[in-house]
Amino acid sequence: MILIENVRLIDNYKSEVDILIEKDRIIKIGKNLKDNNLKKDCTIIDGKNKIATPGLVNTHTHIPMTLFRGVADDIPLMEWLNNHIWKMEAKLTGEIVYWGTLLGCIEMIKSGTTTFNDMYFFIDDIIKATEESGLRATLSYGMIDLFDEEKREKELKESERVIKKIISLNNPKIKPSLGPHAPYTCSKELLTETKEMAKKYNVPIHIHMNETIDEVKKVKEMTDKLPFEYLHSIGFFDGTKCICAHCVHLSDEEINIIKNNNIGVSHNPISNLKLGSGIAPIPKLLKNNIVVSLGTDGCGSNNNLNLYEEIKLSSILHKGVSLNPTVVDSNTSFKMATENGAKLLGFKSGVIKEGYLADIVLIDLKKPYLIPNENIKSHLVYSFNGSVDTVIVGGEILLNEGNLTKLDEDKVYRMAEKCYRKLVDW
Amino acid sequence: MILIENVRLIDNYKSEVDILIEKDRIIKIGKNLKDNNLKKDCTIIDGKNKIATPGLVNTHTHIPMTLFRGVADDIPLMEWLNNHIWKMEAKLTGEIVYWGTLLGCIEMIKSGTTTFNDMYFFIDDIIKATEESGLRATLSYGMIDLFDEEKREKELKESERVIKKIISLNNPKIKPSLGPHAPYTCSKELLTETKEMAKKYNVPIHIHMNETIDEVKKVKEMTDKLPFEYLHSIGFFDGTKCICAHCVHLSDEEINIIKNNNIGVSHNPISNLKLGSGIAPIPKLLKNNIVVSLGTDGCGSNNNLNLYEEIKLSSILHKGVSLNPTVVDSNTSFKMATENGAKLLGFKSGVIKEGYLADIVLIDLKKPYLIPNENIKSHLVYSFNGSVDTVIVGGEILLNEGNLTKLDEDKVYRMAEKCYRKLVDW
Numbered sequence A, B: 001m002i003l004i005e006n007v008r009l010i011d012n013y014k015s016e017v018d019i020l021i022e023k024d025r026i027i028k029i030g031k032n033l034k035d036n037n038l039k040k041d042c043t044i045i046d047g048k049n050k051i052a053t054p055g056l057v058n059t060h061t062h063i064p065m066t067l068f069r070g071v072a073d074d075i076p077l078m079e080w081l082n083n084h085i086w087k088m089e090a091k092l093t094g095e096i097v098y099w100g101t102l103l104g105c106i107e108m109i110k111s112g113t114t115t116f117n118d119m120y121f122f123i124d125d126i127i128k129a130t131e132e133s134g135l136r137a138t139l140s141y142g143m144i145d146l147f148d149e150e151k152r153e154k155e156l157k158e159s160e161r162v163i164k165k166i167i168s169l170n171n172p173k174i175k176p177s178l179g180p181h182a183p184y185t186c187s188k189e190l191l192t193e194t195k196e197m198a199k200k201y202n203v204p205i206h207i208h209m210n211e212t213i214d215e216v217k218k219v220k221e222m223t224d225k226l227p228f229e230y231l232h233s234i235g236f237f238d239g240t241k242c243i244c245a246h247c248v249h250l251s252d253e254e255i256n257i258i259k260n261n262n263i264g265v266s267h268n269p270i271s272n273l274k275l276g277s278g279i280a281p282i283p284k285l286l287k288n289n290i291v292v293s294l295g296t297d298g299c300g301s302n303n304n305l306n307l308y309e310e311i312k313l314s315s316i317l318h319k320g321v322s323l324n325p326t327v328v329d330s331n332t333s334f335k336m337a338t339e340n341g342a343k344l345l346g347f348k349s350g351v352i353k354e355g356y357l358a359d360i361v362l363i364d365l366k367k368p369y370l371i372p373n374e375n376i377k378s379h380l381v382y383s384f385n386g387s388v389d390t391v392i393v394g395g396e397i398l399l400n401e402g403n404l405t406k407l408d409e410d411k412v413y414r415m416a417e418k419c420y421r422k423l424v425d426w
Helices: A063-068 A077-089 A094-110 A123-133 A149-169 A188-201 A213-223 A227-233 A252-259 A269-274 A282-287 A307-322 A330-345 A376-382 A409-424 B063-068 B077-089 B094-110 B123-133 B149-169 B188-201 B213-223 B227-233 B252-259 B269-274 B282-287 B307-322 B330-345 B376-382 B409-424
Strands: A002-009 A012-022 A025-030 A043-046 A050-054 A056-061 A113-120 A136-143 A174-180 A205-209 A242-246 A263-267 A292-294 A360-364 A390-393 A396-400 B002-009 B012-022 B025-030 B043-046 B050-054 B056-061 B113-120 B136-143 B174-180 B205-209 B242-246 B263-267 B292-294 B360-364 B390-393 B396-400
Touching: A002 A360, A050 A330, A050 A376, A056 A242, A056 A263, A056 A292, A056 A307, A056 A330, A063 A077, A063 A094, A063 A113, A063 A409, A094 A113, A094 A123, A094 A396, A094 A409, A113 A123, A113 A330, A113 A390, A123 A136, A123 A149, A123 A174, A136 A149, A149 A174, A149 A188, A174 A188, A188 A205, A213 A227, A227 A252, A252 A263, A252 A282, A263 A330, A269 A307, A269 B307, A282 A292, A282 A307, A292 A307, A292 A330, A307 A330, A307 A376, A307 B269, A307 B307, A330 A376, B002 B360, B050 B330, B050 B376, B056 B242, B056 B263, B056 B292, B056 B307, B056 B330, B063 B077, B063 B094, B063 B113, B063 B409, B094 B113, B094 B123, B094 B396, B094 B409, B113 B123, B113 B330, B113 B390, B123 B136, B123 B149, B123 B174, B136 B149, B149 B174, B149 B188, B174 B188, B188 B205, B213 B227, B227 B252, B252 B263, B252 B282, B263 B330, B269 B307, B282 B292, B282 B307, B292 B307, B292 B330, B307 B330, B307 B376, B330 B376
Parallel strands: A002 A043, A002 A050, A056 A113, A113 A136, A136 A174, A174 A205, A205 A242, A242 A263, A263 A292, B002 B043, B002 B050, B056 B113, B113 B136, B136 B174, B174 B205, B205 B242, B242 B263, B263 B292
Antiparallel strands: A002 A012, A012 A025, A050 A360, A360 A390, A390 A396, B002 B012, B012 B025, B050 B360, B360 B390, B390 B396
């Protein structure tokens, strides 16, 4: 049991309340909850001068790529992939992925993210690190068959193994999903079998869609259809739930497909800008009532996992591009990073409410950029740098007044440096 | 005397050096400087596991607007000005401006900015607060005559008073400048007399230029010329040095005028996006060898003073807009925020070199978003959140391992809250 005393809530920051947590849920929000019969082992957290926010949900990551931070910037995409990312990825081992994941988990915890949606490989090591971190996650094995049948069978087999393994863990914080990389790297057969497997295990699909103009052209050449039209035509969206990362270059017809199917978007504005991919038509998607969430993408193209940067950028970028300061207001971008993300991943979190998962972040209000202590949501969207104080995930305290409770920070940093050396020294 | 021991330099981060500071200058950089004859009162700073960077230079601010943080977002520009900003500005007093400035100074110090270029009113109070903070600044009184002769005389008189006052302070950290607001709010006579005054006192001019499409149109209607063409035609740039904020909407002819005169640009990407003003053609300005620096603008339109956000955004935004990941690389954006800003404001700072001003910021490298500790400049541009450790300005320590040495943080926050209440409660 945890009692957070005298804390302010983001949507009602003018008065203080207590939040009572039992097991992994928020069971009561109100005044003077200490007076109730608390269990003896109840942990008391002083929430004075702090704001309680829902933990952020990062809906598109490749966590172990923290180790690729800064290795290649300011270069064309194909050079980035061919000369740097793929060369380094070829040298990855389970151990390297494990430490890279832990580094990413620390970064997320310390910037207020409590849930992430990942796609990568060496999944056993990612699972292990994620469980140790205490974070909530949806994990998928990233499948690429490059239209090769043998590779396809291997990829699908690995995905099914990972799904079964995660189910067998019986850890409510970790859920499996399926990760076909993208329509230009996966065969029609892989995509079709992915859909069937998604239905069989009732898991969501996490896929890259319409990130660059080139890949859209490639799919058009291959299939004579735009990517969403192509997937729609092969029944990919029938009976599945898809989280589509990027969605930068979309036709109106494709927007209609997104709208009329169980498809959510993960908007990754920083990665899309940094790689020179473009700017997603978010105001248009919102007008169509499409569920848009936020993602950082991997640290190779961001170069961090601080989702607060995405919140601010998603609010300001589309104002500047459309010359309209009213689009994507602070309520919208904050909701993208919390409620919408949770909804897409199927976790009952993203808001602080009785009965919801206790994924709660406390932020110290005595920071110059949060003063005056009014219009707090605006401050979190437009002024906050992500430095949070206390992080609770599923009723477990992961960060206590700035200190990690479960992970050995120094050791992770030291091991991450060592692993990085293995990737770059050859 | 200050000795920073065993610190890494941003452009040569693989080995450790010592930095020796005497009075307001860096006098020596090298190994084992402790062995030299240090003065007895030399302060030793442990630079182990830290990177030393030049302090950032914010070339466009309205510091007291920290108190307007979050009061009005996501609304059209004229509504923002008429219903919020101007109403609050009408209630400002010297005392309110003083505390708002101190709040801004704390924010800048804690995010690694050591110099700022401001334009506002109640300048005496801004000067007082800036001197108390220990920051370096160029300060101007913001002149607006709205084409009224009487107002013009008053504005120019106030500007001249401020210049004389700042000169008489004999504080090498504070320099005067002239701040005619913009060509659409200032008469031709005001602009002409400003130019003469700038030459008389040898001070730079700080002005808003081409921020929105509407104002460019307005100047075109008024003068039949585009803003830079207009100023050029009245000789505004003859013998003056101008720092022009925004420069979002520019014709090729105007870019030529900037290039061929002593004009520097203050790029304010966050403010320009948030207000829906647009995106400045920075890659084009850089191609023309125009000196581009970075500014946050006021907290009414940003909503913070963390110049590290501007550094990252200026590097990623133009890549995304031009679909070219090679433009505005990390060296360029970091230089904009340091060397270029210092150059435009005429301070010998912005680099860590013997003989230069000791405006130095130390950053703790043991942060998850700075690991692996390689490609440090990339990390500062693309991954850092601005939380710095130690700040030295002109040989004076303003922040020591996160603690302010000259300002009473709690008192400033308390007074800022009080002042804010005076602005919004009526």
